[in-house]
Amino acid sequence: MPKWKLVTEFTFDSAHYIKDYDGPCGRMHGHTYKVRLEATSSTLHSSEYCPHPVMVADFKTLKWAKQDVTKGGLDHCVLNEVLPPEYETTAEMIAKYIYDQTKQKLPAEVQLKVRVSETPNSWVEYQD
Numbered sequence: 001m002p003k004w005k006l007v008t009e010f011t012f013d014s015a016h017y018i019k020d021y022d023g024p025c026g027r028m029h030g031h032t033y034k035v036r037l038e039a040t041s042s043t044l045h046s047s048e049y050c051p052h053p054v055m056v057a058d059f060k061t062l063k064w065a066k067q068d069v070t071k072g073g074l075d076h077c078v079l080n081e082v083l084p085p086e087y088e089t090t091a092e093m094i095a096k097y098i099y100d101q102t103k104q105k106l107p108a109e110v111q112l113k114v115r116v117s118e119t120p121n122s123w124v125e126y127q128d
């Protein structure tokens, strides 16, 4: 079946520490997190901003996490204070958190893959 794959990337800057980590990553420090989202669908949809079914998903919807934390995003926050306690602030769990939150904003048939990079050399991908 023909389908579209939509890709968008953005960054946000936040602080975190990994609880009980034996090393520097256990102390508060910051990253410019780079996020890459892939959304795949064989049908097009309307969005919060556009009433016509012309998008896999609205880029604006997908990029919610780049907004300032006071506007519902993850930019300029302490991730340990913003993510629910069941999400540790590893790249793995930040990717799952972004996946879980983004999925709630999309039609169910849109498939999603989330990549989170803490540094240019290390990243993780999450999908289910």
Ligand SMILES: Nc1nc2c(c(=O)[nH]1)N=C([C@H](O)[C@H](O)COP(=O)(O)OP(=O)(O)OP(=O)(O)O)CN2
Pocket: 018, 025, 029, 089, 090, 091, 092, 118, 119, 121, 122
């Ligand atoms: N599997 C994971 N391992 C580690 C994570 C993670 O999210 N998932 N996170 C950290 C720390 O947050 C740390 O800040 C990042 O560690 P590291 O990649 O070693 O960062 P460096 O800047 O030191 O990278 P270099 O390439 O060594 O300069 C640790 N582990």
Ligand SMILES: [Zn+2]
Pocket: 016, 025, 029, 030, 031, 118
């Ligand atoms: Zn870190």
